[in-house]
Amino acid sequence: PAEDQPARKRGRPKRSGQNVITPLKLLESAEEQFAERGFYGVTTRQVAEAAGCDDSLIYYHFTNKRGLFEAVLERRSPIINEVRRLSLRAYAEANAGRVTVKGAIAAYLNPMFDLSESGDRGWKNYYSMVAQIDNTSWGGELIHRFFDPAVYELISVIKLALPETPDRELYWAYNFLAGSMMIALAEAGRVEELSFGLCQASNLPEVRHR
Numbered sequence: 001p002a003e004d005q006p007a008r009k010r011g012r013p014k015r016s017g018q019n020v021i022t023p024l025k026l027l028e029s030a031e032e033q034f035a036e037r038g039f040y041g042v043t044t045r046q047v048a049e050a051a052g053c054d055d056s057l058i059y060y061h062f063t064n065k066r067g068l069f070e071a072v073l074e075r076r077s078p079i080i081n082e083v084r085r086l087s088l089r090a091y092a093e094a095n096a097g098r099v100t101v102k103g104a105i106a107a108y109l110n111p112m113f114d115l116s117e118s119g120d121r122g123w124k125n126y127y128s129m130v131a132q133i134d135n136t137s138w139g140g141e142l143i144h145r146f147f148d149p150a151v152y153e154l155i156s157v158i159k160l161a162l163p164e165t166p167d168r169e170l171y172w173a174y175n176f177l178a179g180s181m182m183i184a185l186a187e188a189g190r191v192e193e194l195s196f197g198l199c200q201a202s203n204l205p206e207v208r209h210r
Contacts, residue, residue: 021053023061023071028122031072035125038132039069070142076126077146083111084150092157099160105177108154112185113208124187131186134178151178 029051033042044065048055062068084107091107092099115123133139155170162170183190184207191199200206 021051021057025051026053026058026061026068027072027075030068031122031125031129034069034072034132035128039065044068072126072129073142073146076123080112080115081147081150083115084108085153087111088150088153088157092160099157101158101161104154104157104161107157108150109181110208112181113204116185117204127182127185128187131182131188134182 026047030042030047033047033050042065044055044058047068048058058065058068062071087107087110088104091103095103112127116127130143134143151174155167155174158170159165184201187201187204189201191201
């Protein structure tokens with residue numbers, strides 16, 4: 001993105017009271033800030049201030065803002081890929097010969113809802129970040145890098161239910177699924193306004209049921 005900042009030529013920051021700030025603390029701060037205001041609406045200084053340190057630590061650990069953003073995405077991706085993979089395989093094994101598209105999609109989505117409802121606010125922030133970049137050219141490259149293994153796992157299970165369906169149609173179908181999935185997981189408020197309050201985006205059990 002045009003907002004990428006060049007790497008600063010800095011070594012390890014001098015030891016001080018801020019050396020107790022770990023990279024994890026910076027990632028958590030960045031996750032919250034990016035979720036709320038997006039990549040372009042956040043500065044490294046704002047992330048550092050929220051974490052209680054100088055932004056030199058960001059440049060030391062992550063090179064620049066883009067590096068920080070990518071590290072935030074990367075941190076949770078192995079977890080979400082693994083839980084989806086295990087869920088899909090468990091579903092396929094338990095339903096050998098009677099796999100359905102609905103069942104496969106539920107096995108793919110339910111682990112993500114479980115994480116969002118786990119009490120770790122970071123997952124809601126994480127999903128909001130992914131939703132914001134999902135339809136950008138540079139964000140698409142990151143999503144491809146971090147999340148495609150689970151998508152291919154889903155497609156392989158759906159093929160068990162639809163063996164005659166061309167791959168092209170399955171990928172188009174996933175494209176539409178991914179859009180609605182991320183809007184739901186980001187708990188965007190559009191549905192409240194559209195339904196005059198009849199629907200609540202934050203009501204994940206209701207979203208999951210649908």
